[in-house]
Amino acid sequence: DAKTTQPTSMDCAEGRAANLPCNHSTISGNEYVYWYRQIHSQGPQYIIHGLKNNETNEMASLIITEDRKSSTLILPHATLRDTAVYYCIVRENQGGKLIFGQGTELSVKP
Amino acid sequence: DGGITQSPKYLFRKEGQNVTLSCEQNLNHDAMYWYRQDPGQGLRLIYYSQIVNDFQKGDIAEGYSVSREKKESFPLTVTSAQKNPTAFYLCASESRENTEAFFGQGTRLTVV
Numbered sequence: 010d011a012k013t014t015q016p017t018s019m020d021c022a023e024g025r026a027a028n029l030p031c032n033h034s035t036i037s038g039n040e041y042v043y044w045y046r047q048i049h050s051q052g053p054q055y056i057i058h059g060l061k062n063n064e065t066n067e068m069a070s071l072i073i074t075e076d077r078k079s080s081t082l083i084l085p086h087a088t089l090r091d092t093a094v095y096y097c098i099v100r101e102n103q104g105g106k107l108i109f110g111q112g113t114e115l116s117v118k119p
Numbered sequence: 120d121g122g123i124t125q126s127p128k129y130l131f132r133k134e135g136q137n138v139t140l141s142c143e144q145n146l147n148h149d150a151m152y153w154y155r156q157d158p159g160q161g162l163r164l165i166y167y168s169q170i171v172n173d174f175q176k177g178d179i180a181e182g183y184s185v186s187r188e189k190k191e192s193f194p195l196t197v198t199s200a201q202k203n204p205t206a207f208y209l210c211a212s213e214s215r216e217n218t219e220a221f222f223g224q225g226t227r228l229t230v231v
Binding site: 045050051052053054055058094096106107108109110111112 | 152154160161162163164167175177178207209211213218219220221222223224225
């Protein structure tokens with residue numbers, strides 16, 4: 010079973026920041042937080058992952074709370090092409106299987 | 120170019136027939152996965168393999184079988200025992216360090 014809880018859907022205005030929350034209250038010390046997204050009818054795409062420090066790459070930023078029980082994926086300037094289902098996943102970094110939950114369907118609107 | 124390839128993209132079969140979906144990767148990844156996705160749903164894990172000649176059942180393995188005879192290949196057979204095989208099937212691979220999984224473009228199987 011997925012170890013995360015995400016809102017079913019969210020809307021965001023084009024050009025604004027999209028903040029996608031994820032709860033993972035049962036996360037253990039050796040588990041990482043991963044984010045993937047899936048554009049309709051395609052395979053999921055890796056976005057970012059982190060353990061406890063905040064992370065940033067060319068696609069997004071990941072903010073993990075100090076107690077590690079929740080995190081937020083931030084798309085700083087959402088575009089229409091960011092419309093997708095976003096999955097938050099908790100897993101061990103080596104050997105942990107990749108289990109997807111239901112994800113958040115993000116709709117970026119003009 | 121390195122990548123992961125699923126074939127075919129669309130597949131039609133008659134009910135009661137076994138069908139095998141192909142997944143090949145040239146990324147030198149140790150781990151490979153098979154998922155099933157139904158309309159409007161998330162991905163559900165069917166089987167996964169962390170190393171050649173070894174694989175484990177995922178959450179919905181009944182009616183499916185796999186093999187991992189080569190590092191590059193992880194074919195999935197949908198058997199006649201699978202009650203509702205029509206779905207979108209996705210294959211993925213990742214390195215031993217598990218930093219990023221790469222997905223194929225999927226096979227859409229329709230059983231009539």
